[in-house]
Amino acid sequence: MTVLLVDDEQRDRKWLKDLLCDELSAHGPFHEGTNGQEAVELASKLRPQLVFLDIKMPILSGIKAAEQILKEHPEIGVIILSNFSDEVYVRQLWKIVPADGAFGYVLKNASNEQVLEAARAVLSGDCWIHPGIARVIQRTQNRAQSLTAAEYEALICIALGMTDSAIARQLYLTEKAVQSRLKSLYSKLSIPGRSESKEAEFNQRCRAVYLSLQRGLINQSELEEWESKLMGSQAKVN
Amino acid sequence: MGILRSVSAWVRPSSILAKSGSGQSPGTGSGPGQMEGILFQRLFWGTMAGCLSTLLLAESPVLDTIEHSLLEWRYKVAYTINARIFGRPKSQDIVLVSYDDDDQFDLEQESSEGGPSPIQEVLTRLIPVIEQSDPLLIVVDLDLAGKADPRLVKVFRQYRSNIVLALLGNLEDPSDFPSMDLRQASSACAYDFLVQETNGLVCQLPIYNQDTDAVSELDKTSSFDFKSLEYENDVALYEPLPKVVAGLLTSKAGVGPTLGQIPKYKADNLPVYINFRGTKYDTYQTRDILNNNSKAVPTGAFQDKVVIIGTKYTQKQDNTPKVRTPLARNVMHAQIQADAINTIHKNQIIYSFSKNWYHHLLVFMGGLLGALAAVLPLGKRSYAFLAIGASALIFSQVLFQLLQINFVVTPILAVLSFAYVFGTVIFLDTDLRVRNRELAQARETMQFRAEQERRRIANDLHDETLPALSSAARIADDLSKQMPDNNLPIELRSKLDNTLVEMRRVINDLHPSVLETMGFRPALENLLHVLERDTNISANFVDAGDNSENELSENTKLQLYRIVQEGLNNVGKHSRASQVEVEIKPEDDYLVIKVVDNGIGMDKKRVSADSHGLLNIRQRAEFIGAEVDWSEPNPNKFEQGTQLTLRIPILKG
Numbered sequence: 001m002t003v004l005l006v007d008d009e010q011r012d013r014k015w016l017k018d019l020l021c022d023e024l025s026a027h028g029p030f031h032e033g034t035n036g037q038e039a040v041e042l043a044s045k046l047r048p049q050l051v052f053l054d055i056k057m058p059i060l061s062g063i064k065a066a067e068q069i070l071k072e073h074p075e076i077g078v079i080i081l082s083n084f085s086d087e088v089y090v091r092q093l094w095k096i097v098p099a100d101g102a103f104g105y106v107l108k109n110a111s112n113e114q115v116l117e118a119a120r121a122v123l124s125g126d127c128w129i130h131p132g133i134a135r136v137i138q139r140t141q142n143r144a145q146s147l148t149a150a151e152y153e154a155l156i157c158i159a160l161g162m163t164d165s166a167i168a169r170q171l172y173l174t175e176k177a178v179q180s181r182l183k184s185l186y187s188k189l190s191i192p193g194r195s196e197s198k199e200a201e202f203n204q205r206c207r208a209v210y211l212s213l214q215r216g217l218i219n220q221s222e223l224e225e226w227e228s229k230l231m232g233s234q235a236k237v238n
Numbered sequence: 239m240g241i242l243r244s245v246s247a248w249v250r251p252s253s254i255l256a257k258s259g260s261g262q263s264p265g266t267g268s269g270p271g272q273m274e275g276i277l278f279q280r281l282f283w284g285t286m287a288g289c290l291s292t293l294l295l296a297e298s299p300v301l302d303t304i305e306h307s308l309l310e311w312r313y314k315v316a317y318t319i320n321a322r323i324f325g326r327p328k329s330q331d332i333v334l335v336s337y338d339d340d341d342q343f344d345l346e347q348e349s350s351e352g353g354p355s356p357i358q359e360v361l362t363r364l365i366p367v368i369e370q371s372d373p374l375l376i377v378v379d380l381d382l383a384g385k386a387d388p389r390l391v392k393v394f395r396q397y398r399s400n401i402v403l404a405l406l407g408n409l410e411d412p413s414d415f416p417s418m419d420l421r422q423a424s425s426a427c428a429y430d431f432l433v434q435e436t437n438g439l440v441c442q443l444p445i446y447n448q449d450t451d452a453v454s455e456l457d458k459t460s461s462f463d464f465k466s467l468e469y470e471n472d473v474a475l476y477e478p479l480p481k482v483v484a485g486l487l488t489s490k491a492g493v494g495p496t497l498g499q500i501p502k503y504k505a506d507n508l509p510v511y512i513n514f515r516g517t518k519y520d521t522y523q524t525r526d527i528l529n530n531n532s533k534a535v536p537t538g539a540f541q542d543k544v545v546i547i548g549t550k551y552t553q554k555q556d557n558t559p560k561v562r563t564p565l566a567r568n569v570m571h572a573q574i575q576a577d578a579i580n581t582i583h584k585n586q587i588i589y590s591f592s593k594n595w596y597h598h599l600l601v602f603m604g605g606l607l608g609a610l611a612a613v614l615p616l617g618k619r620s621y622a623f624l625a626i627g628a629s630a631l632i633f634s635q636v637l638f639q640l641l642q643i644n645f646v647v648t649p650i651l652a653v654l655s656f657a658y659v660f661g662t663v664i665f666l667d668t669d670l671r672v673r674n675r676e677l678a679q680a681r682e683t684m685q686f687r688a689e690q691e692r693r694r695i696a697n698d699l700h701d702e703t704l705p706a707l708s709s710a711a712r713i714a715d716d717l718s719k720q721m722p723d724n725n726l727p728i729e730l731r732s733k734l735d736n737t738l739v740e741m742r743r744v745i746n747d748l749h750p751s752v753l754e755t756m757g758f759r760p761a762l763e764n765l766l767h768v769l770e771r772d773t774n775i776s777a778n779f780v781d782a783g784d785n786s787e788n789e790l791s792e793n794t795k796l797q798l799y800r801i802v803q804e805g806l807n808n809v810g811k812h813s814r815a816s817q818v819e820v821e822i823k824p825e826d827d828y829l830v831i832k833v834v835d836n837g838i839g840m841d842k843k844r845v846s847a848d849s850h851g852l853l854n855i856r857q858r859a860e861f862i863g864a865e866v867d868w869s870e871p872n873p874n875k876f877e878q879g880t881q882l883t884l885r886i887p888i889l890k891g
Contacts, residue, residue, distance in 0.1 A: 061755040083704045085742045088764035109708035109738045111715040
């Protein structure tokens, strides 16, 4: 069990290392690198379970390094820890990470909890994308499969455990409209409908939340944010 | 640094900025090759302009007029100055006999009952008196129009070998001299020639070269035709003076050109004599002579002298080419005659502009001056030309005044001014072009620097400010853990997060980091994704899949990125398109990038060519040496819309 921390900023490496030593010492030891090239070499040598990569680094950028690392060792979990919020990087990760692989994209202003959350998610094979970015990425993936804003809202609501009528009230919609949104959400996440398969073994709602968690469409911090927002607005409504 | 190398190859920022900053001699600012080019252009066009203006000028009759005016001015100055310095010369050869209103005779009065004018009677009495005093020659300068007095005719006949008549009008023209007797009597004498013009009296001693042996009909037209100036017929209307008078003057008084000198006077260099009352003459009144007033007229006053008898006329004041008359009023006509004789006496041949060798010299000089004017710096050029002009004028005046050499300077002055004007125009024209080029280069340098500076700021913000804000945010996290009841740290956190988002946007605007971290094509593709995200336009990226952009410098790629960004920005804002496509592919030695949309197309009338967005694109393209063009899209692709095409040369190897 090894974790690789690669960043050209000594300050950031130290912060990360301290944090991980405190909270995830079981996954140690922690090795450090200072640029993309080093990251690739260390990854081949150490076969770490998890690699933290900054994007802006001398010699080789984090994104390029991730590409090379994943090419040789697709099983390694990669977390990009950067100050760039452009979704282009997330999209690029999506491209280079194998279908069943896991990755994280964390902005450097993340709280310690968010970093740990991402690390744990990736270690357990899920994707984790920093809240601000995740919201836009839904709309810019493959057009046919990406979620619309309405579908995304519906997804958040069911993940928070709201009923159809609660969602309808929250979003100022009829229940029917809510149901049609959920339908299209299920189809995009490729969850078979009740009518389509008699042997439907899954509750569609729970399945949708699970799949989107796994794909990094939603994550805990994001839901927390939404919850505080929605509860606040509900409080006002009530 | 690849960027620095490639840019410095053609911008050379430091040298350009230094030169344009100091604003000095533009020709030296832009490298030796360019400067030689400019110098050559200036010399060439300056010479051409100088030669051309000289040719035009030399062929123009205006020059003759100018020259005569100048000549008159010269004489005037020379006589005035010389008279101040040396005093007015006193004529030893010529005396004047004048007549005015104080005399007992009234010449101006009409002749009574168609009879002869009173002057004829005066002359009849006067001439014998003077002839008694044994003069060399009597020049009678009078208006003899009207009926002849038989007594005067007698006197003329009696003394004809010793009389020259200066007549107003043509002796052989009956309309000028109706009296047959007088005409015949006068014809026996030598005669001079006067022309009555509407604005006054002009006297002319019509000396001109009439080849004595070949006075044929043909020659009449080729020789200087003073006649045609005043008379319409080509018939010889008067007998010219030279053979008759000149010989007489020369043999009797030793004044005027000798017969041998006369052939020097040609139509081209007509002698001009000018009177500025530069000479003092002994003048006697008719009254005194006739009354035998020995006090006023000493004995022997006329002995061995040329006596000019004249009356008082008011002279014209304007300038007529070829003939100059006194500029002051109330100058005796007799005095003009005397001065004319005096001038000729000095045998000055005054040449006008000669159209042979001097001509070629002038053309050469015009070219030289033109080249000079086109090359000299602005301030110096004016001084140089003023100095040349002034020194030529002064030099020639000194020559003229002291040595009586007439160096024709008008053409030089004219050529000088023409060359100055044309040369300056050429200088300014080339200068303007050089400055424009420098300006463009300076602008490019500025742009390059600005880009560098932005990048530096973006890097600073990214490397320093963002981490600082992030760590502040985490401190807020710690605080919120320590004070779970207090809402402030959470608020602080969200405020900081907003600031971070905003800061990231600013950094990205300053310098798109995507280019470096992801490469050129993914960065372009990202622009399309962003467009799709923000608008309802579906975007398509067509990539020929080679790596030809690797030949481009970082700066070029950045500018291309910004151009495509601006182009897509326009598509999103103005085109109302539903589809847009960015295509990148190599073509020969070019990398071609097309941004095609299916929108409403670009209305050339509506979108002015210098609108900010388009100007921005154009400037950036110019900056990296790319061609940019807007057109209709290929109809196979979209039926309408706009196509922005960028062509960037790729230097292989």
